[in-house]
Amino acid sequence: MKNVKRVLLVLVLVIIVAVVYNYPKLNMISGYAAKNMASNVYIADRDAKDVNAVDNNVPLIKLADSKVDKESKDASSSVFSLMKRTAVYRDGLGAVLVNNDYDPTKFTLQPHRDFTKTGLAFPYGDKKQKDTVFSNIDYTTLQKAIDKGFSNPDVQKTRSTIVIYKDQIIAENYEGGFTADTKILGWSMTKSIVSTLYGILQCNGKLNVNQLAPIPEWQNDDRKNITYNHLLRMQSGLEWDENYTEISDATKMLFLESDMTLVQQNKEAIAKPTEIWNYSSGTSNLLSGLLKKNFNTHQEYLDFPYASLIDKIGMHSMLIEADMDGNYVGSSYGWATTRDWAKFGLLYLHKGNWNGNRIFDADWVDYVAKPTAHSNGTYGAHFWLNAEGRFPDVPKDMYYASGYQGQYVFVIPSKDLVVVRTGLATYPIFDLNGFLGDVVKAVK
Structure with a gap:
């Protein structure tokens, strides 16, 4: 007993x-x-x-x-x-x-939106494109690539795919109740949106990414030499734990903090800028918060992403969620339809020119696609890269926005291609190299 x-x-x-x-x-x-x-x-x-x-x-x-x-x-x-x-x-x-301090009457601002329709066909509007058949596209190979992307749905879990060549949709498919009108969470693809906002500010002469980050609390310690560029390239040297399987800096920020822009700001330096590369969602939210310093009011801050980029190129489905204090969660919470995510890729394919309107300078594309030191050629400025041939069957000039669970916007300049894939399984469970390799093979 x-x-x-x-x-x-x-x-x-x-x-x-x-x-x-x-x-x-x-x-x-x-x-x-x-x-x-x-x-x-x-x-x-x-x-x-x-x-x-x-x-x-x-x-x-x-x-x-x-x-x-x-x-x-x-x-x-x-x-x-x-x-x-x-x-x-x-x-x-x-x-x-x-949290328990939430007061729905405390913060009532919301961004102003412009949903004016252009009356043009996609991608410069929402009307149907004219049927176009390209003689150099092997449509059989292309269809096999799409089929491969949707094969074994219980494992690959693909939800949508679109392939655009010379501004024309040459393949598009949806699964499991998802349609061209379904908004999909891009997760960390939102980081690339944040980067683009800085490209727009630089194009408009509002800042230079090589300027020091304007944070008073950093000016008397090792953080005083951190620039916007260091933050955009994830090489600030600041401490950060990006772990989603444990209680970490990233999970505490996303699920506990009312102001997500301050978490990375309050971290200590563990290295000098450029000495290490450390992927950090906290850095993206810090950059989102620093955007406010370019405006006189919070309303102007809320309006800026939509007026300067999102609604300006017709990504009208997009919504970027904000934290409790009204700061955009630039690390993770951008939503848009698959076609609107594709418009974002096309803006980069056209080097910042949107149907004759200059959104950001052409050399901004070279900047974001330049490999960052210590990233093994996989990261630029809030964009991922194939510079070192991580995907051997895909051109090395490919760069892309990437999000948790396999959200991707791929830009392949040498093939004049933009490819979007969304789902609930990421590489290597989803065979990115095989899928993209077959899409590329279809373009002769």
Whole structure:
């Protein structure tokens, strides 16, 4: 009997230790589930049951029980009735995880939008393109590439693909209820949007990326020599832990902070600028916050991405979500349809010229596609690269925006191609080299 009691006591102690150790993680789990649910339901207009069954049906996150209240436009999640988190939808700013201090009357600003239609065909408008057949396109090979991208759906989990050649859609496909009108979360593809906003400011003479970051708190320590360029290239030397499987700087920022722009700013330097390369979502949100220093009011800050870029090139479906304090979450939370993500790629393919309108300087493309030291040729300025042939069957001049779970906008200048792929599985589970290699082969 004594042995049984000892065993039970040990089991109880093990359970207590497990609960204490994992309890803080429940905050992240329920926070992710609530935020993902609210954004998908209120931005992408998706069914809550489908979001639970697919998007939130991943390790740990599937432990959360999520509910939606469409009358109050929110979503709440908890794990075993513990650590309840709520995400609230705000018009123009998307869904945001709230805390006990949240006051819906405190921040009521939202960006002004211009949805004026051009009356032109895609990509310079939303009208249907004229049917165009290119003699140098092997459409059979192209279709095989698309089929490969959607094969084995339970593993590759592709949701949408579009291939654009010389501004013409030559292939497009959607899966599982997704359509050309479905807004899709780009995750870290939003970082490339943030980079582009800096390219626009530089083009307009508002700043130079080689200027020192205007942060007073840095001026009396090792951080005083950090420039915008260092931040855009993830080589600031600042401490940061980008880990999504544990409680880390990245997860605490996304699921706990009301002002996400300050997290990286408050980190210490662990190296001098350019000495190391360290991928950091905190850096992208810091850059998002630094954008405000170029405007007199918060309203101007909110309007800038749409007036200077998003609505200007007709990406009218796009919405960038903001944190509780109204700062754009430039690291992670940009939503748009597949076609509008493709417009972003086409803007870069055309070196900043959009149907005769100069959005940013042509040399900005060279800047973002220049390899950053210590990144092994894989990273530029908030864009990923193929400069060292990471994907051997794809031209080395390819550069791209990339997001969590396999969101991609590929720009391949030597082939005059833009390719977008979205889904829930990333490389190498999704065979990017094989897929892109076959698309490239189709262009003779």
